[in-house]
Amino acid sequence: MLKSDRILAYALILPVVAAVLAFVVGPTYNVATLSLTQVVMGMERGFGTLSNFEALAADPVFGLVLKNTAIWILGGTFLCVTVGLGVGTFLAIDSRMTGWLRALILLPWVLPDVVTAMAWKWMLHGQVGIIGQTLQSWGFSEGAISFMGDPNLVMWTLVVVLIWRKMPLVALILCAAIRSVPDDQIEAARMDGANAFERFRFVTLPNIAFSLTAVTVISMIWITAEFALPWIMTGGGPANASQIMATYIYQQSFEFFNWGVASAMSVINLVMLASIVALYLYINRRSWSSEGSK
Amino acid sequence: MGSVALKNIRKSYGAVEVLHGIDLDIQDGEFTVLVGPSGCGKSTLLRSIAGLETISNGDIAIDGTVINSLVPKDRDIAMVFQNYALYPHMSVAKNMGFSLRLAKEPQDRIDSKVRAAAEILDLTALLDRYPRQLSGGQRQRVAMGRAIVRDPKVFLFDEPLSNLDAKLRVQMRSEIKELHQRLKTTTIYVTHDQIEAMTMADRIVVMRGGHVEQIGTPLELYDNPASVFVAGFIGSPAMNFLPARNSDGSLQVGKGENLGPSPVSLRNGREVIVGFRPEDIRLSDGGLPAKVALIEPTGAETQLTLRTTEGNGVIMTTRERIAHSVGDAVHVAVTPGKLHCFDTETELSLTGSVQ
Numbered sequence: 001m002l003k004s005d006r007i008l009a010y011a012l013i014l015p016v017v018a019a020v021l022a023f024v025v026g027p028t029y030n031v032a033t034l035s036l037t038q039v040v041m042g043m044e045r046g047f048g049t050l051s052n053f054e055a056l057a058a059d060p061v062f063g064l065v066l067k068n069t070a071i072w073i074l075g076g077t078f079l080c081v082t083v084g085l086g087v088g089t090f091l092a093i094d095s096r097m098t099g100w101l102r103a104l105i106l107l108p109w110v111l112p113d114v115v116t117a118m119a120w121k122w123m124l125h126g127q128v129g130i131i132g133q134t135l136q137s138w139g140f141s142e143g144a145i146s147f148m149g150d151p152n153l154v155m156w157t158l159v160v161v162l163i164w165r166k167m168p169l170v171a172l173i174l175c176a177a178i179r180s181v182p183d184d185q186i187e188a189a190r191m192d193g194a195n196a197f198e199r200f201r202f203v204t205l206p207n208i209a210f211s212l213t214a215v216t217v218i219s220m221i222w223i224t225a226e227f228a229l230p231w232i233m234t235g236g237g238p239a240n241a242s243q244i245m246a247t248y249i250y251q252q253s254f255e256f257f258n259w260g261v262a263s264a265m266s267v268i269n270l271v272m273l274a275s276i277v278a279l280y281l282y283i284n285r286r287s288w289s290s291e292g293s294k
Numbered sequence: 295m296g297s298v299a300l301k302n303i304r305k306s307y308g309a310v311e312v313l314h315g316i317d318l319d320i321q322d323g324e325f326t327v328l329v330g331p332s333g334c335g336k337s338t339l340l341r342s343i344a345g346l347e348t349i350s351n352g353d354i355a356i357d358g359t360v361i362n363s364l365v366p367k368d369r370d371i372a373m374v375f376q377n378y379a380l381y382p383h384m385s386v387a388k389n390m391g392f393s394l395r396l397a398k399e400p401q402d403r404i405d406s407k408v409r410a411a412a413e414i415l416d417l418t419a420l421l422d423r424y425p426r427q428l429s430g431g432q433r434q435r436v437a438m439g440r441a442i443v444r445d446p447k448v449f450l451f452d453e454p455l456s457n458l459d460a461k462l463r464v465q466m467r468s469e470i471k472e473l474h475q476r477l478k479t480t481t482i483y484v485t486h487d488q489i490e491a492m493t494m495a496d497r498i499v500v501m502r503g504g505h506v507e508q509i510g511t512p513l514e515l516y517d518n519p520a521s522v523f524v525a526g527f528i529g530s531p532a533m534n535f536l537p538a539r540n541s542d543g544s545l546q547v548g549k550g551e552n553l554g555p556s557p558v559s560l561r562n563g564r565e566v567i568v569g570f571r572p573e574d575i576r577l578s579d580g581g582l583p584a585k586v587a588l589i590e591p592t593g594a595e596t597q598l599t600l601r602t603t604e605g606n607g608v609i610m611t612t613r614e615r616i617a618h619s620v621g622d623a624v625h626v627a628v629t630p631g632k633l634h635c636f637d638t639e640t641e642l643s644l645t646g647s648v649q
């Protein structure tokens with residue numbers, strides 16, 4: 001390669017490198033250093049300390065936040081993908097009804113977060129919410145159900161709303177993947193004696209493994225980044241019963257100005273997410289590599 | 295055992311009927327080829343036998359037992375698909391053993407059956423490979439192996455060779471035929487390639503537009519085609535057809551050129567379609583005058599395209615060397631007894647009938 005060519009090549013990738021440095025590496029570095037800096041009332045007081053992490057370890061709320069975040073991210077992702085797979089399988093059936101549903105199902109997806117959160121907040125309201133009243137009038141419950149006031153219920157209530165919001169796209173992606181499984185493979189399996197479940201398990205699932213891995217990772221990242229929904233619906237309450245990483249980081253930074261502690265949590269969050277995704281990709285490496293060599 | 299009996303099979307997609315009452319009896323161990331132009335319903339008939347399509351009317355029986363309402367897996371039939379339909383995520387051995395695994399056979403039985411089938415098909419070295427690591431011909435053999443391990447009553451093939459190149463097609467053709475001679479399993483084989491049909495079949499079923507046009511051994515169809523369609527479909531290059539007229543027991547074309555005596559007795563002056571195969575004509579001193587339009591030597595044979603005075607094309611093949619060149623005026627004569635006669639309206643053969 002000529003020397004001038006090489007200079008041109010570097011010049012061409014420069015904007016992208018600059019953008020990545022400015023918008024990804026920079027902030028990450030910033031948060032990482034901040035997590036090692038003591039901050040009191042928004043004022044930086046000395047770098048090179050683990051006190052932020054120590055403070056977190058000593059914080060009784062942080063344990064609860066970890067547990068809630070596990071329900072939120074792992075429970076949310078698992079349900080999102082399994083429900084999405086079920087709905088996607090149904091939508092993949094050829095009929096006029098599923099044709100319409102395929103178009104309609106994206107409705108939750110197009111609503112803004114804030115609208116979704118407010119609408120569900122009112123529908124789930126302890127006294128005047130339509131869902132609690134309906135369940136009550138059908139005799140499922142004696143008194144009013146406090147979906148968001150009950151510490152045992154609130155996290156799962158949030159997860160249900162999360163699924164309602166995030167599952168449709170997962171279902172649609174998986175539906176498309178299922179519909180692209182070659183018919184003759186399914187027919188060959190029928191000839192080989194596979195019943196409907198065996199055809200799904202041994203033919204459809206392996207064929208959509210790539211899409212399944214992709215939507216799982218993507219859902220996990222979406223759900224980790226989801227802030228507006230829990231913040232508007234519960235604000236982390238009652239008594240931190242629905243406090244998750246995203247809301248707790250927000251609260252620590254912008255309500256208590258504990259930027260050091262908030263940064264420490266962000267770092268922990270990033271490391272956990274990265275390791276879960278890495279583990280998942282490692283487990284599913286076959287479906288990635290086989291897709292690549294097709 | 296595996297005899298197949300089809301009685302009045304009809305199949306409709308919505309309001310459109312694509313099979314109009316198919317009757318067919320196939321003996322145990324017979325190699326039957328379904329042949330016909332694209333869209334005539336060959337695949338539909340085969341898939342109906344497999345149970346992948348539900349028929350609208352009629353009965354399908356295997357060994358005398360009607361199996362209309364059975365799902366594919368209970369019919370004891372194996373099918374080889376045109377695109378192989380191998381499971382991409384399973385090794386060759388897993389692909390071949392899948393049906394046995396579903397049938398909950400013990401692993402050592404599965405292994406030994408797969409190994410036996412792999413030996414027959416020369417796949418032993420490939421058992422651990424994945425389909426994407428195989429060539430087209432090898433994939434085709436795996437697809438056959440998947441059918442063999444089940445030891446079914448009937449094999450169905452739907453154009454299994456159409457994705458292979460010409461040379462491999464010829465090789466696989468003889469491999470399938472050998473396999474059939476070895477296993478003697480009843481086989482129904484779909485193709486639209488008449489050479490495949492001629493070389494492989496014990497009996498050929500010629501289909502057209504959802505009907506059976508004629509059933510017979512390859513040579514029966516070749517020597518005594520029941521219609522213009524069969525006559526033109528079987529044999530390559532195709533049979534020549536010319537409009538002709540009966541004149542005192544001999545068939546005349548054009549301005550009264552005599553082709554030879556009519557093979558059937560016809561009313562004097564009756565108009566018919568006369569047919570003769572390219573290898574049944576030769577150049578001679580008298581007979582039908584024509585001009586040489588094209589000469590195509592293939593080495594062993596030479597194919598001549600001739601044009602009659604009326605402008606009809608006539609193909610002739612000969613094993614002799616041709617001294618003529620394009621544009622020469624020649625005369626051709628038909629070998630005695632090799633004329634076929636068809637009705638102008640119905641296009642059915644008149645041979646054997648007295649009009």
Ligand SMILES: Nc1ncnc2c1ncn2[C@@H]1O[C@H](COP(=O)(O)OP(=O)(O)OP(=O)(O)O)[C@@H](O)[C@H]1O
Pocket residue numbers: 307312330331332333334335336337338339486
């Ligand atoms: N699922 C379907 N819905 C409606 N019509 C169909 C369907 N499948 C096949 N047909 C019609 O049935 C007729 C027979 O089709 P079939 O596939 O059996 O033809 P074929 O003889 O196998 O042709 P080819 O040699 O091209 O494979 C065709 O006219 C086709 O359009």
Ligand SMILES: [Mg+2]
Pocket residue numbers: 336337338
């Ligand atoms: Mg077909």
